[in-house]
Amino acid sequence: MRITLMQIEAFYWTARLGGVHAASRHLHLTQPAVSARIKEMESLLSVKLFDRSKQRMSLTADGHTALRHAEQVLNNSTQLEQFAAQQKKHRRLRLGADECSAMVGLTAVISDIKAHFPEITLEISIDVGAVLNRKLNDHELDIALLTNPATREDVTDVFLGWMTFQWVAARHLDVAPGPFLAQQARQYSIVTHSAPSTLYSVVDRWLMESGSVSHAFHSSNSLAFIAKMVAAGHAIGILPVPLIRDLLAVDLLKTLPCDPPIPPAKFCLSYLTERPDMQLDTLVSIIRATLVKQNFLVD
Incomplete structure (x- = not known):
């Protein structure tokens, strides 16, 4: 038999605290249990302690x-426990995603990440790009999927592809045929993301650059609810193309091809450069390949 850590603890605290009674209280053991462990240790060492x-x-x-x-053994044991706790912390991945990628491709991304890194524990945050951007810059996230990042020097941005957008309306809404123009938009209520957000900027910029006067928008922080509002005919809006495919397929929405076209937005994977333990090259490759399979982005 070998000496155990429990025997060493019983011996150490009895010596340090001056008796079995104090050691048993410190270790939350009975006095006979502490005494037995000390005697076992003495027997294994063939000495009287x-x-x-x-x-x-x-x-x-x-x-x-x-x-x-x-004392050396217990110090080493404490250091080993601290090392294990640090390693466990490093296996945590704080992943942020905007709502579009969360609704369309994130579950597939998670499946592929877990297949390659089964030891990783995920903490997932879903929010608009502006909030994800701030959290990355404040080191509250390790990695984020978002459009048009504006990150600091200690964050690396990897371009994955282009996010495309379309004006959409309820299938039953009467909209004049032909290219959808900014002048027509004034005839309808418009719903978009709450500012600041990429989607709000896309809508506002398209209207301004098309010569339309300022327009008061309905707003929501939920893309899913915006899509429902549009499908119900309460408003029209600009939505990411990956998000509306299923709604178009079941005839809940129709697209409004517009003039001028809506510029796409850069969709990026941004990550903290200080996390070399994350095998980031592999993670980037996994996420890019998964989103391509989901037809999420345009090259």
């Missing part, structure tokens, strides 16, 4: 030597 001839237990010469070794 304590002089029990007096009322108060005192260390023998061998006990003093053993105490120094026990």
Whole structure:
């Protein structure tokens, strides 16, 4: 048999605290359990660690030597536990995504990440790009999927592809045929993301550059709810193409081809450069390949 850490702890705390009673309270054990572990350790070492001839237990010469070794063992054990805790922390991946990528491609991305890195624990944040951008810059996220990042020097942005947009309306809404123009947009209520957000900027910029006067928008922080508002005929809006494919397929929405076309937005994977332990090259490749399979982006 070998000496166990539990035996060493029983011996160490009995020596340090001056008796079995104090050690048992510190270790949350019964006094007989502490005494038994010390006797087991003495038997394995073939030495007496304590002089029990007096009322108060005192260390023998061998006990003093053993105490120094026990202290080293317990210090090493503490350092090993701290190392394990740090490694566990490093296996945590704080992943942020905008709502479009979350609704369309994120579950597939998670499946592929877990297949390659089964030890990773994911903490997922879904929000608009402006919030994800701030969280990355404040080191509250390790990696984020978002449009048009504006990150700091310690964040690396990897371009994945272009996010495309379309004006959409309810299938039953009466809209004049031909290219959809900014002048026509004034005839309808418009719903978009709350500012600041990429989607709000896309709508606002298209109207302004098309010569339309400022327009008051309905707003929501949920893309899913915006799509429902449009499908119900309460408003029209600009939505990401990947998000509306299923709604177009079941005839809940129709696209409004517009003039001028809506410029696409850069869709990026942004990550903290200080995380070399994350095998980021592999993660970037996995995420890019998965989003391509989902037809999420345009090259």
